[in-house]
Amino acid sequence: MIWQIDLAVLILVLICAVGALAVKDLMGAAILFGAYSFLMCILWAVMGAVDVAFTEASVGAGVSTVFFVAAVFRTSRRSKD
Amino acid sequence: MEQYIPLFLTKYNYWVYIALMMIGLWAMIAKNNLVKKIVGMNIFQTAIILFYVSIGAKYGATIPILQHGSGHGHEAAVRAADYINPLPHVLMLTAIVVSVATLGVALALVIRIHQRHRTLEEDEILEQLRES
Known part of the structure; x- marks a missing residue:
């Protein structure tokens, strides 16, 4: 584990989590959540959990983002908070 | 007191895990939009996965694949300090699959x-339920 990369990615993860919850547009929230999942994948590759990292890259960052985009496309993009 | 300060600073992974978990819990309780609540639930789940992977990580160790194995891994004794603990990784693989399954069910309910x-706002849905 390289702690410099670890700390930098952890700060980016916190920024992406708060941003995905703060943005008003739901499509923007879905894209920011995809970025959050991919940063988590980088974090687990840094920590040496390579199997968890590539499962997260395919399932978390890939399939979850597609699900969110499809659901927002079928409902509405507006959000009050 | 000051002997605890390096203990707090070196456990920064756990502090970030607690922060992410509280962000997810706050979003699940306080957010009004249903999709935002689901994003909060996913952040909560990844925070728990971060906690478990942080337990298994160690400095100066390599990924859990036997070196110089060549089919004789059972003959040589393995120094466990050289390898990252793979048990939390295996548990968290299941948690990732379960999290994407719950995400699919939750988004299907949201579409319905x-x-x-x-509408997707919780207060408007409750208003409509109260009127009917």
Whole structure:
């Protein structure tokens, strides 16, 4: 584990989590959540959990983002908070 | 007191895990939009996965694949300090698959609610339920 990369990615993860919850547009929230999942994948590759990292890259960052985009496309993009 | 300060600073992974978990819990309780609540639930789940992977990580160790194995891994004794603990990784693989399954079910319910109430805001849905 390289702690410099670890700390930098952890700060980016916190920024992406708060941003995905703060943005008003739901499509923007879905894209920011995809970025959050991919940063988590980088974090687990840094920590040496390579199997968890590539499962997260395919399932978390890939399939979850597609699900969110499809659901927002079928409902509405507006959000009050 | 000051002997605890390096203990707090070196456990920064756990502090970030607690922060992410509280962000997810706050979003699940306080957010009004249903999709935002689901994003909060996913952040909560990844925070728990971060906690478990942080337990298994160690400095100066390599990924859990036997070196110089060549089919004789059972003959040589393995120094466990050289390898990252793979047990939390295996548990968290299951947690990732379960999290994407719950995400699919939750988004299907959201689409169904939107077909019926034409909105995704929780207060408007409750208003419509109270009127009917």
